[in-house]
Amino acid sequence: MSHVSMTDASAMDAAARRLAQALDALSAAVARKREAERGGDSVQAQLHALGTDRARLASELDHTAAEARRLADTNREVARRIDVAMGTIKTLLDEHDR
Template sequence: MPAEKTVDLALSELRAAISGLENAVDVRIEQQRDQGEMEGEVKRVHADRSRLAQELDQSQFRANRLEEVNREVSRRLVTAMETIRAVLDR
C-alpha cells in the first residue's frame, strides 16, 4: 500500500475517532444536563411535600380545635335548653 494511501486511511480513521469522541461528549453533556434537571425536580417535589405536610398538620390542628369548640358550644346549648325548660316548667 502506498504511503499516501496509508496516511489518508489513518487520517480518515482519526477523523472518525474524533467525530465519535465529539458525539460521546455531546451525549454525556446532554445526560448531565438532564440529570441536573431531574435533581432540581426532585428537590422541588421534596419542598412541595414538606410544605403540604406542614399545611396538613396545620389543617388537622384547626379541625381538632373546631371539634373542641363545637363540643363546648353543644354542651352550652344543652345547658341553656335545660335551663329554659326548667324555667318554663315552673
C-alpha cells in the same frame, strides 16, 4: 530522497479518515455526556422541588389537622352550652306552667 508511494498515501488517507471518525465519535460522546449531566441536574432540581413541596404540604396538613381538632373542641363546647341552655329553658317553662 524519500519517496511516498501510492500505497503509503492511501494508508495515510485511510488513517486520517479513521482519526477524523474517532474525533467525531469522541465529540458526540462528550455532547451526550454533557446532555446527560444537564438532564441529571434537571432531575435533581425536580427532586429538590418535590421535596420542598412535600415539606410545605406536610406543614399545611399539620396546621389543618390542628385547626380541625380546635374546631371539633369548639363544636363540643357549643353543643354542651346549647344543652345547658335548653335545660334551663325547659326548667323555666315547667315552672311557669305550674
